[in-house]
Amino acid sequence: MRVVENLNHALHEVLAANPRAFLLGEDLLDPYGGAFKATRGLSTRFPSRVITTPISESAITGVGAGLALCGDTAIVEIMFSDFVTLAFDQIVNFAAKSVSMYGTRVPMRLIVRLPTGGGRGYGPTHSQSLQKHFIGVPGLDVYEMSPLHDNHAVFTQMIAAERPCVFFEDKVLYTKRMHEVDDLFTWDLTDGLARVHVDTPPDCVIIAPGGVTHRALAAMRRLLLEQEIVCTLLVPSRLHPLDAAPLVAVAREARSVVVAEESTAGGTWGAEVAHVLHRELWGVLRNPVALAHSADSIIPTASHLERAVLLTETTIHDTVLESLK
Amino acid sequence: MTTDLDRLLLIRHFERALLDLFAKGELNGTTHTCLGQEIVPVALAPLLGPDDHVFSNHRGHGHYLARFDDPAGLLAEIMGREGAVCDGVGGSQHILREGYLSTGVQGESLPVAVGAALHLRGSGALACAYIGDGTWGEGAVYESLNLAALWGLPLLVVVEHNGIAQTTPTELAMSGTIGARCAAFGVAHTALPADDVSAIRTVLTPLVAAVRTGSPLVVEFAVNRLGPHSKGDDTRSGVSELRDWYRDMSDVTGFAEADARARDLVGSVVREVKARPLSTWGRQAVRRGA
Numbered sequence: 328m329r330v331v332e333n334l335n336h337a338l339h340e341v342l343a344a345n346p347r348a349f350l351l352g353e354d355l356l357d358p359y360g361g362a363f364k365a366t367r368g369l370s371t372r373f374p375s376r377v378i379t380t381p382i383s384e385s386a387i388t389g390v391g392a393g394l395a396l397c398g399d400t401a402i403v404e405i406m407f408s409d410f411v412t413l414a415f416d417q418i419v420n421f422a423a424k425s426v427s428m429y430g431t432r433v434p435m436r437l438i439v440r441l442p443t444g445g446g447r448g449y450g451p452t453h454s455q456s457l458q459k460h461f462i463g464v465p466g467l468d469v470y471e472m473s474p475l476h477d478n479h480a481v482f483t484q485m486i487a488a489e490r491p492c493v494f495f496e497d498k499v500l501y502t503k504r505m506h507e508v509d510d511l512f513t514w515d516l517t518d519g520l521a522r523v524h525v526d527t528p529p530d531c532v533i534i535a536p537g538g539v540t541h542r543a544l545a546a547m548r549r550l551l552l553e554q555e556i557v558c559t560l561l562v563p564s565r566l567h568p569l570d571a572a573p574l575v576a577v578a579r580e581a582r583s584v585v586v587a588e589e590s591t592a593g594g595t596w597g598a599e600v601a602h603v604l605h606r607e608l609w610g611v612l613r614n615p616v617a618l619a620h621s622a623d624s625i626i627p628t629a630s631h632l633e634r635a636v637l638l639t640e641t642t643i644h645d646t647v648l649e650s651l652k
Numbered sequence: 653m654t655t656d657l658d659r660l661l662l663i664r665h666f667e668r669a670l671l672d673l674f675a676k677g678e679l680n681g682t683t684h685t686c687l688g689q690e691i692v693p694v695a696l697a698p699l700l701g702p703d704d705h706v707f708s709n710h711r712g713h714g715h716y717l718a719r720f721d722d723p724a725g726l727l728a729e730i731m732g733r734e735g736a737v738c739d740g741v742g743g744s745q746h747i748l749r750e751g752y753l754s755t756g757v758q759g760e761s762l763p764v765a766v767g768a769a770l771h772l773r774g775s776g777a778l779a780c781a782y783i784g785d786g787t788w789g790e791g792a793v794y795e796s797l798n799l800a801a802l803w804g805l806p807l808l809v810v811v812e813h814n815g816i817a818q819t820t821p822t823e824l825a826m827s828g829t830i831g832a833r834c835a836a837f838g839v840a841h842t843a844l845p846a847d848d849v850s851a852i853r854t855v856l857t858p859l860v861a862a863v864r865t866g867s868p869l870v871v872e873f874a875v876n877r878l879g880p881h882s883k884g885d886d887t888r889s890g891v892s893e894l895r896d897w898y899r900d901m902s903d904v905t906g907f908a909e910a911d912a913r914a915r916d917l918v919g920s921v922v923r924e925v926k927a928r929p930l931s932t933w934g935r936q937a938v939r940r941g942a
Contacts, residue, residue, distance in 0.1 A: 381802070386763040386795030393767015393779075396753070397705070401767070416792075420757050421764060429748035430739030431939040 330474055331501035334365045337478035338402065341486065342373045345400055351378045351387050352404030352440075362406050363442055363501050388414035388439060392422045392491070395437040400486055407453045408441035408495060415460070422491035423466035434489035438482070444497040444538050444589050445621075445637045450628035456589040456621070458536070461493050462567045462596050469567040469596075472496040473537025474503050475514060475521035476564045484519070484564075497538025497589070509544050511551060512560075520573050521562040525551070529559040531647045532581040534574060534600055537562055539587050539638065546643035558647060566596050574600070575607045583650035584612070587619040589638045595620065617650040619643050654721065656694050656849045657907070661914035663690040663714045664898055666723055667879065669918050670713075670730065674883045678926070679730060683744040686714040688878030689812050691897055693718035695852035696780070696810065699860045703777035705768040707761040708754035710745040711812070715782055719752055723921045733928040740931035748939075759783070759790025762809070766796045769805035769868075778806035778863050786817025788833065789825055797837040797868070804866035811870060812846075814877035819887045834870045846873040847897060 360367030370377040391401035445454035514523040550556040586597035601616035622636040667685035697718040708715040732740035745756040769779040800807040834841035876894040880886035
């Protein structure tokens, strides 16, 4: 099953299980079924609760927050995560504040879905990875889709938490297969943390959000086959708040740690992870935690130019080698 | 029985007491009083039911006091004392109580009110959002009017047009009119003076009934903001010449007695709340059914 089908299945399950669950967004209706087809079939099956909207990211996110405030479950799709900047006020100043600023915690089941990232030639305003702007907002959870995490389980967790969530979906994942890992490695999943490894203690631990999984696996394969460098990959589903304990436990045993993300450098999720590891493992780590990012640049449209700036398998490969020097 | 005059006077004296407390250095932060605008929420109060959702803004004390007979809870919220509506966390402009929410960012509540109206559609209840003339500078207003009309939602937008946004007069901030902007979205619009509670109710009773069946409405009240934007930042001259219901009604039979009662009530609320211990914040306690 492809990732987009797994996601689509999860959305079907959420709407089928709860008659007060709504899905809002632009161009969601069948037969189109959303720009990336994640919502295919939903408007046919749940016509009154799958609502196509005008191009009004601020309003539709606020509508979702209003439904959530009234006790409904609301899932809002922003067609490209770049446009979430238009809904920043509703997410940061309204939804995240409403669960926390009225003295007692107000449960709100609001999920903002954010197709994200580059690699598809959509150019500077349709390719960014803006996760870092949502890290550290009190009351807001940040998740990222992963080929190793079943989306229905992730959506169940987000809904059960009753806190507003942003859910980043790296667009390159949609067409990949779920749960498919290079046969050099085995993988497991514990409490929302996926671990891909071989049966040897790792030289390097790579920590990455779901969208980077395949690039990290490709780098791990090359490092193992060409240089006999053993890596373990850790992919958390929830990026923030971060459950650091299991990362710390694995990182403790390695010679180096690399955090890889597609974002540009500066105030990133990876820097936050590195800070936590430095604090917890100061005096234990043999090297500083290394970060791998995309270049400090806008994202060009032409394929060869885009490849030159985005985080790639090679960026991760080279960062791992550098971290072990 | 609490009369409309009692409510008007309660709000007036409550707001005066706040400015007095600020002047004495007894309040933290800032506050926005609704001096001069009290008639709007008092006139609307009986037109709104317990199942309606009210969205208030930064200038919301009158909205709260017209819906809940709870000056002590509100003052405790503003002063961070025990018994505060939201434990003193939200303060003057961030209050949540059943069917009532205020928040401090201009225009932000309208999309949320549209969401509440979508939730309420078909139930006979409505979402009512108070905004000012200055709020019409925000794009979220237009996105929301579009959705409310498009989806036939029970949304009542109450505009307290006081002619000034903080220090900026409307003529420096708005081209055209609110009425024409509503017409562009096919949203009904009514402009009313805010000087007669009964006259307002007479006009609005059938219009609000229509809102409940899915015809969104914008009611634009012409009001005078008699106080500063917040504590003591008024840049205007001639404010004392502005029309004030308080002066206009002062020779009504029973006014002096009602005025003294409201002043005494607020005075005792201030004394009692000031004497309370500081509020405590139960961060993890969960509120259901907000």
